[in-house]
Amino acid sequence: MTAPRTVLGPDEIARALTRIAHEILEANQGPDDLVLLGIPTRGAHLAQRLADRLTGITGIDFSARVGALDVTMHRDDLRGRPTRASQPTRIPADGIDDRVVVLVDDVLYSGRTIRAALDALADLGRPRAVRLAVLVDRGHRELPIRADSVGKNLPSARTEHVSILLEEVDGRDAVTIESAGATGEAGAA
């Protein structure tokens, strides 16, 4: 096992999030109807950061348009893994019907988390459209899912472990990659 190699530092993560915020606005042709839902744990923090940026860019308060979507109960691997703990879901008070929901996650890998998120979303309402923004896309998709905005494309081997560290959870911002051996929540996403 080699030592983790840092792929993105704090400044690069900040720039990537700013770019993603602009991309979201551009693709939506403005801020109308946008709702951000992050997938816990780290996706929810990233959604909050994107909401802060959107507030800064547009001057419109996004604090009531950001939330968290837990997908635990919709996962397709509940049976074969140790019991997974759930996280709170927070949906904006105005709901998601006819909104443009941007799902936010830290790592896009197999795509199974996003598949679960789409199911979870369908149980909560009927968005006009659903988009996907991720900080890192490491490839190896197992489902026909792709992101609309990507902070960093990170070609990786399946045996490698990608970790997303965020100030809110881990005390610092970084994206690291290392070869097999280590375990962590982010890499499994």
Added chain:
Amino acid sequence: MKHLLTAAMPRDEAIALLDLAEDMHQIQDRELKKLPALRGRTVVNLFFEDSTRTRSSFEIAGKWLSADVINVSGKGSSASKGESLRDTGLTIAAMGVDGVVVRSGASGAPALLAEWIGRPVINAGDGTHEHPTQALLDAFALRRRIHGDAARGRALDGVRVAIVGDIAHSRVARSNALLLPALGAEVTLVGPAAFLPVPAADGTRLGLRAETSLDAVIDEQPDALMLLRVQLERQAGKVAPSAGEYITGWSLTDERLARLGGAAIMHPGPMNRGLELSSRAADADASTVLAQVTAGVSVRMAVLYSLLASTTEASR
């Protein structure tokens, strides 16, 4: 956790279950009350004793998690034709069910069933022994009342709870006497001497302080008063108080209600209005009776999910 037979569990495990129940509780606010976590699982409610709320609560919990739930009652089943608990359990297991929720008048029946049938068993009340999901829902409702939306991750440290009634014969009291102190609550048992459990060598009962005067305990301004259902008819021939004596000494009357302060008024139901508590007390703002019923569904969803979602050994 492989079975849920007792409310005796480590603090961390109890908090994790309550947190999971907190997430399950969100389904109450949704139009579409269905989660796919237990799709394809079959749960049997095996009830040898009458129960409306516990059985339907487990049934709703299972169905909201997409499990198939089948009710088997003692009456009208082969149990009434003399079949043993073991044979009934093995028969149900042989049909391929994934978990059994059992209520029985016999203390210890769920534990035996768990040994025999080799799949998850949930104790939904056994004799005068335990009723763990009731204690979990009581803890859940109390934690929510105290901490509100910030309840996640919290325990009940320093929360003073008085459990009032026929402690000695109550499975609700016994399970709460195990769970609430594990979460840091200070529990006092209150009732007529004939209703208190036998004291241990150190004078405690079930390891807890016991008092015979409800008035003295109310003067201490507890955070919650948990009133147990009193079944005086069951006490015939014993040294038990009459209904009149019970009301005078241990009922939450209008007069005691006025002195209660902000304490939560808890009752596992079904209530005998006028006996354990006055109608005014039952309907008071401080009454958590209906909140407890709602909590019951969330807590049972958490228990079913914890026991049945994963089939790997690592989770057991």
